[in-house]
Amino acid sequence: MKEEVISYSEARPVISLKTPTNVSVDLTLYGILGVNEKSQVLETYLWVRTRWQIEGLSWDPDECGTKKISLPREKIWVPDIVINEFMDENRAPDTYYVYVTSTGEVIDARPIHVISSCKLDIYTFPFDFQNCSYTFNSYKHSRDDVQLFFFRSAEQIFKQSLEAMTTKGEWELIDLLAEKPIQLFLEGGWDNLIVYIVLRRRATLYVVNLLIPSSLLLSLDLFSFLLPLQSVDRASFKMTLILGYTVFLLLMNDLLPVTGNNLPLINVFFSLCMALMVASLLETVIITNILCGSRDFPPLPKWLRILVLEYLAQLACMKKSCEENCDANKSESTFYKNTMTDIPKKGQVSASPVSVWEQCLEEMKKMSKDVLAIRHQVEEHFSNDNSTNEWIMFGQVIDRVLFILYTLFIVVSLTTIMVLWLHSYSLDKKS
Structure with a gap:
């Protein structure tokens, strides 16, 4: 007879099935x-x-x-x-x-x-x-x-x-x-x-390939504020940086997480960097337009003058320069007014024959008309200069404020990155 092979794999190997x-x-x-x-x-x-x-x-x-x-x-x-x-x-x-x-x-x-x-x-x-x-x-x-x-x-x-x-x-x-x-x-x-x-x-790979290059490009955009406001190269330089940053994000997109329960902070950081670069370019375009066409602009509104030339200028440490320019314009205008209106009156003329006095009086009347016309032109000139200077100072204050915001953002973001990086490595050492 053929020997039957017994298999013990069908049931649990216990004496009593009540035993686990x-x-x-x-x-x-x-x-x-x-x-x-x-x-x-x-x-x-x-x-x-x-x-x-x-x-x-x-x-x-x-x-x-x-x-x-x-x-x-x-x-x-x-x-x-x-x-x-x-x-x-x-x-x-x-x-x-x-x-x-x-x-x-x-x-x-x-x-x-x-x-x-x-x-x-x-x-x-x-x-x-x-x-x-x-x-x-x-x-x-x-x-x-x-x-x-x-x-x-x-x-x-x-x-x-x-x-x-x-x-x-x-x-x-x-x-x-x-x-x-x-x-x-x-x-x-x-x-x-x-x-x-x-x-x-x-995190070393991502810090070296993502965060450091992004911070360097943002720093370049920060130092572009040192270029003269009237320079056309400043706008073209910023446009080149935005294009380069866009290409950088496209190339490094594979290193970023695709999905998750929450939006990663690094994506918010990149979005803020791009937003600041675009805002910097728009600010450069606006200020260039102000500097080139400020003579044709109406006077700066009072609320905007108070907000920007007083409060923001004080925060940007430009209050003194604004006051000096305004005082200089006022003193020059007052000087020319006093000069143009300093016409001798009748009582101030020394005694002279009647014929000579009448002849001088006729000449003075003709000159007074010319002086009034010149005075009107001078007052209009200084009024336009004051309005132009206010618009120029407005552009300089906005430029300085954005420069300060740029600096604060870079310092805070880099400090946060370094703290998180060091914290992660300190946990590794403790473990």
């Missing part, structure tokens, strides 16, 4: 393969080891000559432990054997290529930290049949993972936490083990 099988789970994070912000997916490589007991199985190692043997996986019962966050098939190599010890303990070790879902927060990109979780549980067996435990502590798992990890890519392991949730022992529930993987992005 205790499964100890151990893992080692061997590699961090990548994080996909668009798909919200984490890709890692794990070594997972599970241990459980076959009740009633034992032998004498001295008599049998070995303490453990390897058996095909199909010949014994194996717990169906899965990771709930799994999003794709396991492409790791298959292992076909398990170890069985003389005490009846089964040791199953296998690699897992994990592609799991992870809620990514890229608000502080590229100085972001991600906390992803792996939830281990049995797919079919409730806690009445299978109960899970950690074989080692989270500190030991973290230490071994750092020693075994070979990948030195964009992400690095900062911490590893493990917990077994406290659950109400209701009938039909599943036992869970949760492992939290804390990752940090290496």
Whole structure:
């Protein structure tokens, strides 16, 4: 007769079915393969080891000559432990054997290529930290049949993972936490083990390729304020910078995260840089127009004169220059008025013959008409000069205020970047 092969893989290896099988789970994070912000997916490589007991199985190692043997996986019962966050098939190599010890303990070790879902927060990109979780549980067996435990502590798992990890890519392991949730022992529930993987992005690549070039282009636009306002090259220089910055963002678009729960701060930073460059160009165009056509403009409105030439000029440390120009214009106008109106009166003329006096009086009448005409022209000239000077000072104050805003933005943004960068590295040293 043909001998029948007996398989023990159909039922749990317990004497009484009321007894649950205790499964100890151990893992080692061997590699961090990548994080996909668009798909919200984490890709890692794990070594997972599970241990459980076959009740009633034992032998004498001295008599049998070995303490453990390897058996095909199909010949014994194996717990169906899965990771709930799994999003794709396991492409790791298959292992076909398990170890069985003389005490009846089964040791199953296998690699897992994990592609799991992870809620990514890229608000502080590229100085972001991600906390992803792996939830281990049995797919079919409730806690009445299978109960899970950690074989080692989270500190030991973290230490071994750092020693075994070979990948030195964009992400690095900062911490590893493990917990077994406290659950109400209701009938039909599943036992869970949760492992939290804390990752940090290496920001050096993004600081060198994104933030530093962007800050340098913004600094060039800042120093363009040192060019004369009347120079046409200032506007063309700013237009060239805007074009270069646009090309820079297009080339570096692949390095930016595509999607996420929040808009990254770095995108806000780039948008503000572009907005400031465009505002700088518009301000240059407006001020150039003011300087070239200020003689044809109406007088500066009173509210605008108070707001810009007094308050903003004082904030921009230009109050003194504005007052000096206005006082100089007023003194010159007063001088010419006094000069033009200084006509001798009749009582001031010395005694002379009547004929001579009448002749002088006629000449004085003719001259007074000419002097009045000249005075009118001079007053109109100085009035236009005052209006022109006010518009010129208006353009200079706006130019100085935007220069100050530019400087403050660059200082604050660079300081924030350096603080975040140093903070991320200080956390790395502490870990």
